[in-house]
Amino acid sequence: MENDKLFFISAVIFFAFAGLVLRNFPFSQGNLDKTMPPVITSYDVFANTEQTKWIYDSEQAYYYNQARTGGIEGVIGTHPTLYYIFIATFTKLTTLPVYQTAYLTVNILSILIILQLFAIFNKLFGAETALVALAIGTIPAHYWLFPMYVGFQYDYFTFATIPTILFLLVHRLEINITRTQRIMMYTLFGFLFIEQFLGHYVELIFYAPFFAALPLFFVWKKTITIKEYTTAIIVITLIMTPFLLYFLPLTIKDHLKGGIKAIQGQVSSGEGSKHVEYFPWPRFDFWLNIFSIIGIFTIMLNFKRNLQSSQRTTYLLFLVYLIIIGFSNVLFNISANRAERQLFQGYPFLVLLPALGITIITELTLTIIKKQNMTRIAITVILTLILLSTWNNTYNELNAIDDAALVDDNKWQSVVWIRDNTPKDSRVFFLSGFEHEFSMLSERVNLKGDLNRGYTMRNIKALCQKTYPEEYFGEWALREYGKYGEETYTKKRTGITTFEDIVEPFQNENEGYIFNGPDRGNQSVPLKFFDYVVLQYKGTGFDHCGGYFINQSLEIGHTLAWFNDAMAIIKINRSVQK
Amino acid sequence: MITKEELKPLIITASILAFAALIGTIFTPTSWQGMFSLAFAIFAYIILPGYCILLNFNLTSLERTIFGMPISITLVSIALYSVDIIGIPLSRLTTITIILIISIIGLVLRKYTTTTSSS
Numbered sequence: 001m002e003n004d005k006l007f008f009i010s011a012v013i014f015f016a017f018a019g020l021v022l023r024n025f026p027f028s029q030g031n032l033d034k035t036m037p038p039v040i041t042s043y044d045v046f047a048n049t050e051q052t053k054w055i056y057d058s059e060q061a062y063y064y065n066q067a068r069t070g071g072i073e074g075v076i077g078t079h080p081t082l083y084y085i086f087i088a089t090f091t092k093l094t095t096l097p098v099y100q101t102a103y104l105t106v107n108i109l110s111i112l113i114i115l116q117l118f119a120i121f122n123k124l125f126g127a128e129t130a131l132v133a134l135a136i137g138t139i140p141a142h143y144w145l146f147p148m149y150v151g152f153q154y155d156y157f158t159f160a161t162i163p164t165i166l167f168l169l170v171h172r173l174e175i176n177i178t179r180t181q182r183i184m185m186y187t188l189f190g191f192l193f194i195e196q197f198l199g200h201y202v203e204l205i206f207y208a209p210f211f212a213a214l215p216l217f218f219v220w221k222k223t224i225t226i227k228e229y230t231t232a233i234i235v236i237t238l239i240m241t242p243f244l245l246y247f248l249p250l251t252i253k254d255h256l257k258g259g260i261k262a263i264q265g266q267v268s269s270g271e272g273s274k275h276v277e278y279f280p281w282p283r284f285d286f287w288l289n290i291f292s293i294i295g296i297f298t299i300m301l302n303f304k305r306n307l308q309s310s311q312r313t314t315y316l317l318f319l320v321y322l323i324i325i326g327f328s329n330v331l332f333n334i335s336a337n338r339a340e341r342q343l344f345q346g347y348p349f350l351v352l353l354p355a356l357g358i359t360i361i362t363e364l365t366l367t368i369i370k371k372q373n374m375t376r377i378a379i380t381v382i383l384t385l386i387l388l389s390t391w392n393n394t395y396n397e398l399n400a401i402d403d404a405a406l407v408d409d410n411k412w413q414s415v416v417w418i419r420d421n422t423p424k425d426s427r428v429f430f431l432s433g434f435e436h437e438f439s440m441l442s443e444r445v446n447l448k449g450d451l452n453r454g455y456t457m458r459n460i461k462a463l464c465q466k467t468y469p470e471e472y473f474g475e476w477a478l479r480e481y482g483k484y485g486e487e488t489y490t491k492k493r494t495g496i497t498t499f500e501d502i503v504e505p506f507q508n509e510n511e512g513y514i515f516n517g518p519d520r521g522n523q524s525v526p527l528k529f530f531d532y533v534v535l536q537y538k539g540t541g542f543d544h545c546g547g548y549f550i551n552q553s554l555e556i557g558h559t560l561a562w563f564n565d566a567m568a569i570i571k572i573n574r575s576v577q578k
Numbered sequence: 579m580i581t582k583e584e585l586k587p588l589i590i591t592a593s594i595l596a597f598a599a600l601i602g603t604i605f606t607p608t609s610w611q612g613m614f615s616l617a618f619a620i621f622a623y624i625i626l627p628g629y630c631i632l633l634n635f636n637l638t639s640l641e642r643t644i645f646g647m648p649i650s651i652t653l654v655s656i657a658l659y660s661v662d663i664i665g666i667p668l669s670r671l672t673t674i675t676i677i678l679i680i681s682i683i684g685l686v687l688r689k690y691t692t693t694t695s696s697s
Contacts, residue, residue, distance in 0.1 A: 009640075012640075013594060017598060029607070030602075030605075030606030030607055030608060031606065031607040031608055032606075032608040032612050032613075032616065033607070033608050033609050033612045055668060059667040059668045059669050060662055060665075060667060060668060061659070061662050061668065062662055062663065062665075081659070082655050082656065082659055085655055085658050085659055085662070085668065086651055086654075086655040088668060089623075089654070089655070089658050089668050089672075089673045090619055090623050090624075091619075092668070092669065092670040092673050093615065093618060093619035093622060093623055093670065093673060093674070094612065094615040094616050094618075094619045095609070095611045095612050095615045096612050096615065096616060104616075108620070108624070109651075112624075112644075112647050112648065115644045115647075116644055116645060116648070118644075119640060119641050119644045119645065122640075123641075157651075160648045160651070161648050161652060163648075164645050164648040164649060167641075167645055168645070171635065171637065175636060177635070177636075178691060180690045180691045181634060181635060181691050184634055184635075184687065184691060185635070188631070188649060191649075191652050191653060191656055192648070192649075192652055194652075194656060195651075195652040195655065195656060198656070198659060243656075246663070
C-alpha cells in the first residue's frame with residue numbers, strides 16, 4: 001500500500017479537512033467572516049480572544065490593554081503572550097476577524113498535532129496503522145475536544161511542538177547527520193522549547209525532563225556520543241538563555257509572583273489532585289478499548305524487536321511517560337487541572353494503541369482468508385466505519401454545547417455598542433446578563449455582576465425590593481492576578497531584574513474610590529464610579545427588578561444610551577448623587 | 579537554491595489549499611476573500627518557512643511539509659515576539675518580512691548542510 005500514493009495522500013487530506021470542519025463548523029456554522037466569537041463557553045475563551053484582539057489592533061504585545069489593568073495605560077505585559085502574537089499576526093494575513101481566527105487557529109493546531117503523529121506512525125509502524133490512527137485522531141468522541149471549546153487553547157499551541165521534538169529526535173537516531181545539521185537541529189530544539197515557555201510554560205515543565213533524560217539513555221546505549229549530548233545541551237542553553245533572562249523576571253515578578261515556588265505551584269499544588277469536576281473523563285469507548293488491549297498485546301509480543309529499534313523505543317517510552325504525566329495527579333499529587341489536560345492533548349499519541357489493534361486484526365483476517373491483496377479495500381472500509389460511527393455523535397454534541405452557550409445576539413449587540421461607541425477609558429458596570437466575563441470583549445474597564453455569584457445577587461435583590469443601592473457589588477473583569485486588584489503594575493523596566501514606575505490599580509485616580517480586593521466581590525463602589533451600566537431587563541427571571549433600575553435611573557437624571565429587545569445601556573450622569 | 583523536485587510539494591500544498599478555499603467559498607457562508615486569504619495565510623505563515631528550514635535535513639516531502647508547520651509557527655512567532663520588544667509594530671508588513679527572512683535563511687543554510695547516507 002505504501003506505493004499507492006494517491007490513495008494515501010487523498011486519505012490524509014480528506015481526514016485533515018474533515019477534522020477541521022468537525023471542530024469548527026458546529027460553532028461557526030461555517031461563517032468565518034462573522035464578527036462575533038464562535039465559541040462563547042468560558043472565561044479562558046474570552047480572555048484569549050480579548051488579548052489577541054488587543055495585539056491585532058495595537059500591533060504590539062509589549063503593553064497590556066488599559067481595560068485589562070483597571071484603566072492604567074502603558075503596563076508591561078507579564079503573561080506568556082506568544083500564542084496571542086501568533087494568532088494576531090496570522091490574522092493580519094487574512095481578511096477574517098480575530099474573533100473567528102482565535103478559535104480557528106486552535107482547530108488548525110489540533111489537526112497539526114494529529115498530522116505529526118500520523119507521520120511518526122507512518123515511519124515507525126507502517127502506513128495502515130498511521131491511516132487508522134489518523135482517522136481515530138481527527139474524528140474523536142466529542143469529550144476529547146473539551147480543552148478546545150472550554151478555553152485551554154494555549155495547550156494546543158505548546159503541545160504542537162512536542163511531536164516535532166520527538167520526530168527530530170527519532171530522525172537523529174535513524175540517520176547519521178552532519179555536524180552542521182546537528183547544530184541546526186539542536187538550535188531548532190532550543191526554539192521549540194522557548195515556544196513552549198513563552199506560550200504556556202506547563203508543557204515545558206512536564207516534558208523537558210523527558211527530552212533531557214532520553215538522549216542520556218542513548219548515550220548509555222552508545223547510539224549517540226557524550227560529546228554530541230553536551231553540544232546539544234550547550235546549543236539549547238545558548239538559544240534559550242536570552243529569552244529566559246528577558247521574560248522570567250517579568251513573569252516571576254507579577255504573574256508568577258513567588259518565584260520558583262510559584263512555578264512549582266503551576267503544576268504541583270493549589271488546585272488539588274482530585275479529578276476536576278467540570279472535566280469529562282478522558283476515555284476510549286468500548287470497541288477502542290478492546291482494540292487497545294490487542295494493540296498493547298501486540299507491542300508486548302514484539303517487545304524485543306521494539307527495543308532493538310531506537311526510534312520505536314523512543315516513541316513507546318514517550319507514550320508511557322505521557323500516560324504517567326496524565327495520571328500524575330493520582331500518582332504524585334500533581335494538580336489535576338494540569339495533569340488531566342495532558343491526557344486530552346495526548347489523545348493523538350494514545351490512538352496508536354487501538355490503531356495497532358485494528359491493523360493487526362485486519363492483517364490476521366486477510367491472511368486467514370488468503371486475501372492479502374485486499375488490504376487497501378479493508379483499510380478503506382475501516383476508515384469509513386470510523387467516520388460513520390463517530391462523526392454524527394460528535395457533531396451533534398458540539399452543536400448542543402454551542403446551543404447552550406452563554407451569550408446571544410442581543411447581549412453581543414450591547415457589548416459591541418460599548419466597544420464601538422464609548423471612549424476607550426470609560427468604565428462600565430455590567431449589572432446583569434453576563435457570565436464568565438464575556439463583558440471583557442467590550443474592551444473597557446468593567447465590573448461585572450454575574451447572576452451565578454452570590455454577592456452580585458445582592459445588587460439584584462436590592463433592586464427587587466425597590467431599593468436603589470448606593471453601593472454596587474461586583475468583580476473586576478479582565479483580571480491579571482490571583483488576588484484581584486491586590487498586586488501592582490509595572491510601567492517601566494530598567495534592567496534585567498529591575499523595574500520602576502510601579503503603580504497600584506487606580507492610583508492615578510483622584511476620585512477616592514479604591515476597589516482593590518483581596519477577595520472576589522467583598523468590596524463595592526458607588527454607581528458614579530462608572531460611565532455606563534449594561535443590564536439585561538428581559539428574560540432574566542428578575543425582569544421587574546431590571547425595569548425598576550432603568551426607570552429609577554432615568555428619574556434621577558441618568559440617561560438611556562441604547563437598548564434592544566433584551567438589553568439596555570444607561571449613561572451615568574456623575575453629578576447625580578446616587 | 580531549491581530544486582524542482584523540492585518545489586513540487588509546495589506547489590501541491592498551495593493547490594490543495596486553493597481548492598479547499600474554493601470548496602469553502604461554494605459551500606459555506608464565508609466570502610471568497612476570507613477563504614482565499616485564509617489559504618494564503620496557512621501557506622505563507624504555517625507551511626513555507628518551516629519547509630525551507632527542513633530542506634536542510636534528509637526527510638521525505640510529506641515529513642518536511644508536516645513537521646515544517648510547527649517549526650514555522652515557532653520561528654515566526656518568536657521572531658515577531660523579539661521585534662516587538664524593540665518596538666517594531668506587529669503589522670502585516672512585518673509579518674511577511676519575517677516569513678521571507680526565515681524562508682531565505684532556510685535556503686541559504688543549505689550551502690552549509692550537506693546530505694549524508696542512512697546509518
